[in-house]
Amino acid sequence: MFRLWSTIIKDLRILTRDKVGLTLMFLMPVVLTIVITSVQNGTFEMVNNNKVAIILDNRDADTSASASRELVKTIEDAGMFTIAERGPYKNEQEVRDQMYKKEILVAVVIPPTYSRDVMARAQSVARKALKDISGENNTASGEGDSLAPLQLLYHPTLQLSFRRSIEGALGSVLQVVQSKYIVKSLYKAINEENIPDSVESQIVGQQTEIIPVAVSRDGNRGNPNATQHNIPAWTVFAMFFIVISLGSSIVREKRSGSFLRLRTLPTHFGVAMVSKQITYILITLLQAVVIFGLGIFLFPHIGLPALILPGDITALVLVTLLCGWCATSFAICVGVYANTQEQANGFGAVSIVLLAAIGGLLVPSFAMPEGFRYIMKLSPLHWCMEAYYGLFLEGGKLGDILMNIIPLLVITLAFQVVAWWGLKRKRLV
Amino acid sequence: MDAAIQISGLSFRYQAQEPVLDQLDLTIEAGERFGLFGPNGAGKTTLMGLMTGLLPYKTGSVKLLGYELRGRDRKINSLFGLVPQDFSFYPELSTEENLQFFGAWAGLNKKEIKEKTNELLSVLSLEKVRTKAVGKFSGGMKRRVNLAIAVMHEPRVLFLDEPTVGVDVQTRHAIIHYLKQLNQHGTTLIYTSHQLHEAEDLCTRVAMIDEGKIIINDTLTNLLHQHKQDGLEGLFLELTGRAYRS
Numbered sequence: 001m002f003r004l005w006s007t008i009i010k011d012l013r014i015l016t017r018d019k020v021g022l023t024l025m026f027l028m029p030v031v032l033t034i035v036i037t038s039v040q041n042g043t044f045e046m047v048n049n050n051k052v053a054i055i056l057d058n059r060d061a062d063t064s065a066s067a068s069r070e071l072v073k074t075i076e077d078a079g080m081f082t083i084a085e086r087g088p089y090k091n092e093q094e095v096r097d098q099m100y101k102k103e104i105l106v107a108v109v110i111p112p113t114y115s116r117d118v119m120a121r122a123q124s125v126a127r128k129a130l131k132d133i134s135g136e137n138n139t140a141s142g143e144g145d146s147l148a149p150l151q152l153l154y155h156p157t158l159q160l161s162f163r164r165s166i167e168g169a170l171g172s173v174l175q176v177v178q179s180k181y182i183v184k185s186l187y188k189a190i191n192e193e194n195i196p197d198s199v200e201s202q203i204v205g206q207q208t209e210i211i212p213v214a215v216s217r218d219g220n221r222g223n224p225n226a227t228q229h230n231i232p233a234w235t236v237f238a239m240f241f242i243v244i245s246l247g248s249s250i251v252r253e254k255r256s257g258s259f260l261r262l263r264t265l266p267t268h269f270g271v272a273m274v275s276k277q278i279t280y281i282l283i284t285l286l287q288a289v290v291i292f293g294l295g296i297f298l299f300p301h302i303g304l305p306a307l308i309l310p311g312d313i314t315a316l317v318l319v320t321l322l323c324g325w326c327a328t329s330f331a332i333c334v335g336v337y338a339n340t341q342e343q344a345n346g347f348g349a350v351s352i353v354l355l356a357a358i359g360g361l362l363v364p365s366f367a368m369p370e371g372f373r374y375i376m377k378l379s380p381l382h383w384c385m386e387a388y389y390g391l392f393l394e395g396g397k398l399g400d401i402l403m404n405i406i407p408l409l410v411i412t413l414a415f416q417v418v419a420w421w422g423l424k425r426k427r428l429v
Numbered sequence: 430m431d432a433a434i435q436i437s438g439l440s441f442r443y444q445a446q447e448p449v450l451d452q453l454d455l456t457i458e459a460g461e462r463f464g465l466f467g468p469n470g471a472g473k474t475t476l477m478g479l480m481t482g483l484l485p486y487k488t489g490s491v492k493l494l495g496y497e498l499r500g501r502d503r504k505i506n507s508l509f510g511l512v513p514q515d516f517s518f519y520p521e522l523s524t525e526e527n528l529q530f531f532g533a534w535a536g537l538n539k540k541e542i543k544e545k546t547n548e549l550l551s552v553l554s555l556e557k558v559r560t561k562a563v564g565k566f567s568g569g570m571k572r573r574v575n576l577a578i579a580v581m582h583e584p585r586v587l588f589l590d591e592p593t594v595g596v597d598v599q600t601r602h603a604i605i606h607y608l609k610q611l612n613q614h615g616t617t618l619i620y621t622s623h624q625l626h627e628a629e630d631l632c633t634r635v636a637m638i639d640e641g642k643i644i645i646n647d648t649l650t651n652l653l654h655q656h657k658q659d660g661l662e663g664l665f666l667e668l669t670g671r672a673y674r675s
Contacts, residue, residue, distance in 0.1 A: 006533035014521045017562075257517035261578070264481050265534040266506040427485075 003267050007275035014249065015279065021245035025283060026290060029238030033230060033291055034302070041226035041304055052080060052166060055107035055153075057087035057095050062115035067177060071110060074173045081169070095153060105155040106166060111148035121147060122181035126189045150174065180204045225305040231295040232388030233361050236381055238291065239284040239323050240355070243331040243348035246280050250335025251344045259428055269429045273419075277328050284324030310391035315398035319391065322408055323384040329415035330380065336422035355379045380415075383408040431495035433459045433586045433617040434480055439489030441475060449475045451641040452489075457619060457634075459494070459585070462612050464632030464649075465621045466661070468669050471638045473621050474590070480619070481511050481588055494585060507536050510584035514591040516571050517578070520564025524555050524574055527563055528581060535582035542581075549577040552607060569600035576604060580611065587611065589620045593627060605631055625661040635661070639669050 015021065056075070060068035075081050084104055089095045095107050111117075152170065154163055183203050187195035253259050262272060295307025310316050331348070338344035356362055358372060359379030368376065376382045383404050390401035423429045434457040442448040449472045457463045467473050478484035479491055482498045482505070491498045496505045518527045525546055532542035550556045553573040558566065563574050576592060589608070593601045601624075608631060612618050622628055628635070629649065636646040645652060649661070658664040 002538065003533050003536075006530055010519065010522065010526070010530040013526060014519060017521045253519075256520070257513055257515040258519060260483065260513060260515075261511065261517040261531070262534060263483060264506055264509070264511045265531070266503050266536050267534040268503060271534075427483075 004271050004275055004278075007271055008279055011275050011279040015245070015283070018245065018249075021249075024244050025238070025242055025287060029234055029241065029287060029291060030294060032237070033234040033294060034298075036234065037226045037230040037299070037304055038302075040230060051082040052106060053084040053104050054081050055085040055087070055095060055098055055102070055104050056083045056110070057089050057107065058110045059088065059112045060110055060114045061112040065115050067115035067118040067181060068110050070180065071114070071173065071177045074176050075108070075170070078169060078173055080166075092151075092153075099153065099155065105158050107153040108170065109151035109153065111150065113148045114150070117147045118178055118181050119185075121178065122185040125182050126185035129186060130189055176204065227295050227299055227305040227307050228392050231291060231307050232392050233385055235288050235291045235320075236323055236384040236388065237352070237356055237361060238287045239327040239384075240330065240352045240381060241349075242280055242283060242327055243334050243352060244345055246276065246328065246331035247334040247338060247344035247348045248341040250276070250332065251338050251341050254335075254426075254428075255340075263428065269423070273332065273423070276332060277325065280328040280331065281321065281324040284327055285320060288320045288324075308392075311395060312391065312397040315396075315401065316391055318398065319384075319387045319401065319405065322405060322412070323387070326380045326384065326408055326412040326415070329412050329419065333415050333419045333422070336419050336426070336428075352381075355381050358382070359385060361385060377407070378411075380408060380411045383411065431459065432492070433457045433461065433463075433494060434619065435490070435492040435495075436480075437490050439479065439486060439491060441479060441484065441486050441488075449641055450479070453641065453643060455636065455643055455646065457617065459617050460612070460615060462609075462618045462631055462633045463620065464628045464635045465619065465638060466623075466625070466628065466635065466665060467638040471669075472641050473638055476638065477588055477590055477619075477621060481509065482506070507582055508584060509586040509588060510579035510582065512576050512579040512587065512589045512592045514594060516575055518563055518571075518574055521562060523558075523560045523562055524550065524577075525559045527574060527578060531578045532581045537582060545581050545583075549581065553577050554603070569596040572596050572600065572604065576607070580616075584616065586617045586619065589618060589622075591622050591624075592620070593622070593624060601627065625665060629661050637665065637669065644669075 054075075056072060058065070058068050058072060062068070072083070076083060085098060085102060087095070089098065092109065095109060098104070099107055150170070152167065154166075180200065183200060184195050187193075187199070259269075259272075262269060292307060292309070296309070300306040334344055334348050334351070338347060356379075358376045359381035360368065360376055361381055387401045387404040387408065390396040390404060394400070420429070434455065436453060436455040439450055439453045440448055441450040453476070465473055465476065475484065479486055480493065480498075486499060493505060494508055496502075496508070498505070519530070522530070528546045528549065529542055532545060537545065546559075550559050553576065555570065555573055555577065558570060563571065566574065572593060572595070579587060587608075592608075593604050596604070605627060608618055608620075618631070620628065620631060632649060634646075634648050635652060637644050647655075652664060653659065653661075656664050656667060658667065
């Protein structure tokens with residue numbers, strides 16, 4: 001035990017004197033977490049809370065323009081959009097220029113015939129309906145069936161999924177306006193008087209309410225935010241980034257001859273490897289504490305959502321320990337097989353970015369191509385993230401994330417075996 | 430009393446290469462100051478590796494103080510110390526921290542480590558730099574630290590591979606003087622170097638190895654007398670020739 005303790009002390013001393021290594025292990029993930037969470041928080045807020053700013057160019061040439069005014073009002077009331085600029089503009093080019101000038105991503109152009117088309121269509125539909133009711137042959141022409149299209153201009157950087165949701169929202173708004181006019185026309189055709197507002201709002205206004213509910217395991221979680229996503233993700237990334245420090249530390253010891261001397265001493269070389277694992281698992285725990293602390297205490301002061309810790313703290317500690325062990329095992333593997341520090345640093349850094357990418361840390365796993373969904377299961381970072389997300393986003397308990405912990409454990413043990421085999425091959429054990 | 434080293438019929442080759450050592454026999458008695466010399470590529474380093482258990486062997490036998498090294502118990506490692514040619518310590522740690530760590534690995538307890546550290550820092554004039562990082566030391570000081578680590582556990586056999594390379598005359602004298610003191614207290618010294626004048630001062634018995642075989646093995650006095658040479662360098666050139674080696 002004294003030998004192991006002395007080795008841990010030695011490793012900690014070397015580590016604390018490596019200022020660059022410490023900076024890489026602590027400062028870099030802290031900066032990454034703050035910057036990326038801030039950037040993503042804007043997107044989350046735009047999707048979850050904020051309204052989309054749009055330019056609205058109403059070119060309706062109808063004298064009353066009642067349908068287009070109704071449309072504009074419905075767009076404003078829909079809750080998703082805020083009209084930043086209203087025109088009128090001379091032509092489409094002027095709308096485009098305005099989008100770039102004001103940095104607005106979306107513009108809606110209402111065609112000149114909008115009100116006329118909507119009303120014509122409403123009357124046409126009403127006529128057809130009445131003929132159906134009275135049993136007359138429906139020989140009405142297609143007059144009033146075609147509507148001039150509403151134009152949606154968007155900035156090319158706008159993500160497809162976000163554009164689709166805007167299209168969907170506008171489609172609903174258009175449907176509401178058209179339905180109103182059809183109901184008005186029908187009512188007038190049947191009752192020969194205008195529809196009272198109360199009846200109109202009863203027919204058109206009352207829709208089945210949608211209640212969004214985030215399905216968390218503990219039932220307490222609200223909408224996921226950038227903090228809940230980013231803190232676990234970048235904690236895992238930081239843990240695996242110890243490969244730079246640990247991998248090159250092993251190469252340095254191999255090349256300096258320290259390992260050679262250790263082999264001539266009566267203590268088993270395994271003690272050196274156990275010490276490295278304990279030391280660096282402690283470092284990964286400290287990284288997690290620092291980054292979680294950042295989320296809990298600093299984020300609310302810089303305008304970011306505070307991190308909410310999972311209810312099952314035991315599971316959180318266990319997952320953090322396992323992630324740290326896996327990261328340490330990977331780093332030892334790299335250190336054992338690399339012949340130079342350049343190899344360890346280069347391969348270590350690139351492999352972590354690749355494992356993070358295929359593991360779903362940079363791109364959400366559901367957005368990956370089919371083939372990558374199988375490959376990502378080979379990335380330890382994927383299982384670390386899944387386990388953390390199970391706790392942080394789904395509010396799960398240890399039992400709920402067992403199926404993420406088991407593969408993580410298997411990968412860790414595989415790294416251990418591969419590292420041990422490498423040590424044997426290089427006659428270090 | 431068992432010989433410090435007893436080698437018989439030892440052959441060794443690296444993978445897919447010509448044999449480096451071929452049916453080698455060598456005995457080094459306990460308490461000797463033994464010098465092993467030979468041109469570059471003769472097999473000195475390989476033989477040192479085999480005698481310290483760093484290289485595995487299949488043919489022949491190597492015994493250290495009576496213990497066979499093949500499939501050895503790690504406890505045998507406490508019987509010998511190694512001063513490698515390369516600096517084998519942690520440059521980020523201080524002298525004291527290096528000695529504490531390697532002392533623990535050599536199996537010493539806290540009290541023994543403290544006593545031995547103080548003794549060695551004093552004997553090898555390292556007291557002033559006991560808390561300084563070794564990486565910033567001069568070549569001579571690093572050599573002394575390299576030596577101090579190897580003798581922390583008072584080994585009965587000490588292997589020295591070029592222990593004074595790159596040091597000034599004062600440091601060389603101090604190291605040789607300390608090695609003689611160790612030998613007087615019973616430590617067997619097995620030394621290899623290209624510093625032949627230094628070897629004449631230190632070694633009582635000398636062997637020369639060339640092309641994987643021991644070509645001479647006798648006391649220094651006998652060898653110089655038999656070959657009518659007044660120094661090791663002349664003897665070395667006579668036996669191994671003047672042509673370049675690898």
